[in-house]
Amino acid sequence: MKRWRIYTGLILAFCLSWQLIVWSGRYSPLIFPSLDAIGRSLWSDLVHGQLLSQLVFSLRLVVEGLLLSIAMGLGIALIARRFVVFRKGIDLLISVAHPLPGVALLPLVILWVGIGEAAVLFIILHSVLWPFLVSFFGALDRLPIIHQEVADNYELKGWRRLIWVDLPGAFPGFLSGLKIGWSRAWRALISAEMIFGATSGSGGIGWFMFQKRVFMDTAGLFGGLLVIIVIGVAMESLVFRWLERRTVVRWGMER
Amino acid sequence: MKKWIVMILIGLLVLTSGCAAQPEPEEKTLILAEQYGLAYAPLQILQAKNFLADIDPDLKLEWAKAGNTTAIREMMLAGKVDIGFMGIPPFLIARDKGMEWDIFTGLSQAPVGLVSSNPAIQGLADIQESDRIALPQPGSIQHILLAIAAERELGDAARFDQQLVTMKHPDGMSAMLAGEELNLHFTSPPYIFMELEEAGTHLVLSGTEAMGGPFTFIVGAAPKRVQEEKAESLAALKEGLQMAMDFMQDHPDEALTILSERYELEEEVLQGYLANPELVYSESVEGLDTFIDFMTRNGYLDQEITAEEVIWN
Numbered sequence: 001m002k003r004w005r006i007y008t009g010l011i012l013a014f015c016l017s018w019q020l021i022v023w024s025g026r027y028s029p030l031i032f033p034s035l036d037a038i039g040r041s042l043w044s045d046l047v048h049g050q051l052l053s054q055l056v057f058s059l060r061l062v063v064e065g066l067l068l069s070i071a072m073g074l075g076i077a078l079i080a081r082r083f084v085v086f087r088k089g090i091d092l093l094i095s096v097a098h099p100l101p102g103v104a105l106l107p108l109v110i111l112w113v114g115i116g117e118a119a120v121l122f123i124i125l126h127s128v129l130w131p132f133l134v135s136f137f138g139a140l141d142r143l144p145i146i147h148q149e150v151a152d153n154y155e156l157k158g159w160r161r162l163i164w165v166d167l168p169g170a171f172p173g174f175l176s177g178l179k180i181g182w183s184r185a186w187r188a189l190i191s192a193e194m195i196f197g198a199t200s201g202s203g204g205i206g207w208f209m210f211q212k213r214v215f216m217d218t219a220g221l222f223g224g225l226l227v228i229i230v231i232g233v234a235m236e237s238l239v240f241r242w243l244e245r246r247t248v249v250r251w252g253m254e255r
Numbered sequence: 256m257k258k259w260i261v262m263i264l265i266g267l268l269v270l271t272s273g274c275a276a277q278p279e280p281e282e283k284t285l286i287l288a289e290q291y292g293l294a295y296a297p298l299q300i301l302q303a304k305n306f307l308a309d310i311d312p313d314l315k316l317e318w319a320k321a322g323n324t325t326a327i328r329e330m331m332l333a334g335k336v337d338i339g340f341m342g343i344p345p346f347l348i349a350r351d352k353g354m355e356w357d358i359f360t361g362l363s364q365a366p367v368g369l370v371s372s373n374p375a376i377q378g379l380a381d382i383q384e385s386d387r388i389a390l391p392q393p394g395s396i397q398h399i400l401l402a403i404a405a406e407r408e409l410g411d412a413a414r415f416d417q418q419l420v421t422m423k424h425p426d427g428m429s430a431m432l433a434g435e436e437l438n439l440h441f442t443s444p445p446y447i448f449m450e451l452e453e454a455g456t457h458l459v460l461s462g463t464e465a466m467g468g469p470f471t472f473i474v475g476a477a478p479k480r481v482q483e484e485k486a487e488s489l490a491a492l493k494e495g496l497q498m499a500m501d502f503m504q505d506h507p508d509e510a511l512t513i514l515s516e517r518y519e520l521e522e523e524v525l526q527g528y529l530a531n532p533e534l535v536y537s538e539s540v541e542g543l544d545t546f547i548d549f550m551t552r553n554g555y556l557d558q559e560i561t562a563e564e565v566i567w568n
């Protein structure tokens with residue numbers, strides 16, 4: 001409870017100082033819009049504008065990317081257990097592709113898959129897959145020997161072993177991989193749309209930001225930022241926290 | 256409680272600490288946003304021939320790099336740029352949003368247009384919903400011209416708004432030429448010339464057709480701050496630009512040499528471009544009323560804006 005009081009106080013203090021700067025009249029509202037202008041603009045974008053549908057579009061793409069990455073990650077883990085060469089190849093691929101920012105790949109992606117949803121999905125996949133694999137594989141490598149020996153004794157192989165032994169054992173790594181993947185995907189999605197414009201139809205939240213910028217709607221720009229922050233925080237502290245409580249915390253692997 | 260007050264004060268200090276330190280630029284400098292392209296040719300001539308030295312030897316021009324119109328506007332707001340050149344619509348959008356600036360000169364008229372690599376598209380009515388149109392950005396002169404034509408021909412200014420793809424001219428060109436879905440590009444010189452030279456492309460709509468008459472493609476704009484504090488320098492710049500335009504008229508060969516060096520284009524190619532009758536360098540501002548009418552009617556502008564009040568004199 002105490003924590004929430006501190007947070008609320010800090011946020012209020014921030015808002016107050018923001019508004020004081022606005023009231024000082026030192027800056028044009030095009031640079032420093034007032035809080036109520038931001039609020040009103042955000043409200044009208046949510047109620048009358050396309051912000052909600054753009055948000056849904058963005059979130060859907062990220063979720064698709066995450067699910068696809070999980071599927072690919074599990075598949076790769078399955079094959080990697082069978083073939084050492086494959087595992088080495090994947091390790092090499094990770095060390096090459098992991099440090100590459102998705103946005104740097106965009107011009108290439110446009111050449112390969114064209115523009116549109118597929119291109120953004122590709123970027124998201126790239127942003128999620130590698131950190132997810134690093135974290136998941138790391139956890140797989142640290143799997144307690146006793147678990148492995150039990151699995152050997154039961155002659156568990158293939159996907160059964162993956163689902164019943166590897167995955168639960170490596171679940172903390174699996175989850176933290178997802179968490180890193182999510183935040184990278186969220187950033188990649190927004191930057192991709194902001195740099196390369198609408199992907200299809202009304203686009204997503206990055207396109208919203210881009211339009212606010214070209215139409216010089218600074219209040220709307222801050223409104224969009226607020227939405228991005230709220231979603232980021234909500235994912236971290238609600239969705240992932242909930243997942244952790246239901247799994248690794250309950251299983252006594254983490255607190 | 257005391258702790259809170261201290262924290263708020265510290266926060267305020269941090270947030271406002273940048274304010275006092277902003278150095279005032281000297282009276283006799285003008286910072287121009289540097290832009291390249293055929294439509295900006297008088298700027299390059301002005302720079303190369305140093306005309307301003309004749310008008311006011313103390314006046315110094317500085318050139319700042321800015322990626323596009325949006326960046327110029329933002330740098331101007333931040334006080335890092337004094338003068339910017341752009342299409343009329345982005346100027347009006349910012350003016351409407353409360354940016355205090357005015358047009359102080361026209362710069363050029365240019366043959367812009369919508370180029371397609373799909374032979375099935377001969378007019379706007381042939382554009383299917385699956386087709387994509389590349390242009391610099393929403394609210395750009397290219398976008399507004401397309402919307403004006405869409406309103407006149409198809410009765411719906413926003414008809415193509417869901418089909419736009421924001422791309423810089425070179426990217427838009429290669430995407431359109433590769434053209435699957437994206438087979439239309441609303442562009443300006445020299446890209447429009449290069450695209451139309453390629454096999455299998457054609458002009459779907461010219462800017463003049465869209466507008467229903469000639470219009471100024473690029474105008475120069477200066478914020479109130481510059482108009483008030485640097486009125487003399489601004490007038491000198493205007494005069495210098497006029498000299499540059501006259502020079503291009505009177506000494507086409509020398510102008511050609513300067514520009515071909517600046518643009519890294521062969522002289523013959525550039526000469527062909529410059530010979531285009533629709534490429535006109537002039538201080539007059541054409542088509543302002545049409546843009547204001549259309550943009551007000553279609554919700555791009557909310558305030559009452561008249562052509563007279565946005566022209567500096």
